[in-house]
Amino acid sequence: MSLLRQLATVIAVGLGATLGGTAVAQDTWPDRPIRFIVTSAAGGGVDLMARLLAEGLSQELPQRVIVENNGTAGGLIAARTVVKSEPDGYTFLFSGPGQASLPYVYKSPGYDVRRDFASVSLVTRYPLVMVTTPDLPAKNIAEFIALVKKNPGKYAFGSSGIGGTSHIPLEALKSQAGLDMIHVPYRGSGQTTAALLGGQIQLVIDGLAPQLANIQDGRVRALALTTTTRSPVLPDVPTVSESLPGFAFPMWVAVFAPAKTPPAIIERMSKAIAAAVKTPALAKRFSELMVDPVGSTPKELDRFMEEQLAFNKTVIEKAGIHIQE
Structure with a gap:
C-alpha cells in the first residue's frame, strides 16, 4: 500500500471514530447530571423557576438537573461560563431578558449572543x-x-x-x-x-x-x-x-446551549422542557408565581430573541446605556 493510501486510510478511520463517538454520545445523552447555569442569585424569581423546571425535568430525563447560580454583572459571567463550556449537552444557560440586553449594555461582553449560543426553549413569559x-x-x-x-x-x-x-x-x-x-x-x-x-x-x-x-x-x-x-x-x-400602541416588554426566562451543541440533544432537551412545563404539577406552581408556561421550540425562541434583541438595541442606544466592565 502506498504511503498516500495509508495516510488516507488513517484519516478515514479517525474521522469515522470521531463521528461514531459523537453519534454514540448523542444516543446515550444524558448519561450524567446536567447543569443549569442561572443568571441570578439564589432565592430570586428566575432562580425559583430554574429549580422548578429542574425538578420537572427529572420526570422527563433519566438524569437530574443541577442548578448553579451566578448573578454577577447581571448574568454576564454566567453567559461567559456557558459559552466556554463543552458543547456536549451537559451545560445550559437559564436566563431572563438580560440575554437580549447585556450584549448592548456592555461594550465588550466577551461573546456574540447570536454566534455563540443555540436556542433551546422559551420556558415562561409573564408581565x-x-x-x-x-x-x-x-x-x-x-x-x-x-x-x-x-x-x-x-x-x-x-x-x-x-x-x-x-x-x-x-x-x-x-x-x-x-x-x-x-x-x-x-x-x-x-x-x-x-x-x-x-x-x-x-x-x-x-x-x-x-x-x-x-x-x-x-x-x-x-x-x-x-x-x-x-x-x-x-x-x-x-x-x-x-395608551402607547406597540409597547410591550414581557418578562421571560429561556434556556440556551453553547453554539456547537449537537442539534439532536437540543431537540431532545427542548421537547423535555415543553413536556415538563405542561404537567399539572409544574403548571400549578408557575400559576402560583403568576407566570405563563410556554415550552417553545428552538426556532420559536430564535424568532423571539431577534425581536428582543432589536427592541433592546434601539432603547439602549437611544438612552446611551453603557457599562464599562
Whole structure:
C-alpha cells in the first residue's frame, strides 16, 4: 500500500471514530447530571423557576438537573461560563431578558449572543407591573404620562441597576411617550420599593408577584402591565399598550446551549422542557408565581430573541446605556 493510501486510510478511520463517538454520545445523552447555569442569585424569581423546571425535568430525563447560580454583572459571567463550556449537552444557560440586553449594555461582553449560543426553549413569559404611590394624582399610565408631561424633570423612576429589566422598559416608556424623568439606580428591588414608599422616586417596575401584596394592601398603586393583554389577577389594571400602541416588554426566562451543541440533544432537551412545563404539577406552581408556561421550540425562541434583541438595541442606544466592565 502506498504511503498516500495509508495516510488516507488513517484519516478515514479517525474521522469515522470521531463521528461514531459523537453519534454514540448523542444516543446515550444524558448519561450524567446536567447543569443549569442561572443568571441570578439564589432565592430570586428566575432562580425559583430554574429549580422548578429542574425538578420537572427529572420526570422527563433519566438524569437530574443541577442548578448553579451566578448573578454577577447581571448574568454576564454566567453567559461567559456557558459559552466556554463543552458543547456536549451537559451545560445550559437559564436566563431572563438580560440575554437580549447585556450584549448592548456592555461594550465588550466577551461573546456574540447570536454566534455563540443555540436556542433551546422559551420556558415562561409573564408581565411586569408599573407602580407608583397612592398619593400621586395618577390612577393609570395615561394619567401618569400626562402628569409627567406637565412637570418635566420633576419626577423620578428607580431601577435595580443600570441596564437591567427594571431599567430598560422604563427608558422605553420615556422614549415612546416623550417623558423627561430622572433615573435613580439602586441595588436590588427591595431598595427600589423602599425608595418608592419613602417618596424618593415616583415610579417602579417589578414582577407582579413581588408587588401584589403591596397593591392589594394599597401601599402602592398599579398603573399598567407591560404585556399586551391584561392579567386575570388584576383585570382592572390596563396595559401600557392601551395608551402607547406597540409597547410591550414581557418578562421571560429561556434556556440556551453553547453554539456547537449537537442539534439532536437540543431537540431532545427542548421537547423535555415543553413536556415538563405542561404537567399539572409544574403548571400549578408557575400559576402560583403568576407566570405563563410556554415550552417553545428552538426556532420559536430564535424568532423571539431577534425581536428582543432589536427592541433592546434601539432603547439602549437611544438612552446611551453603557457599562464599562
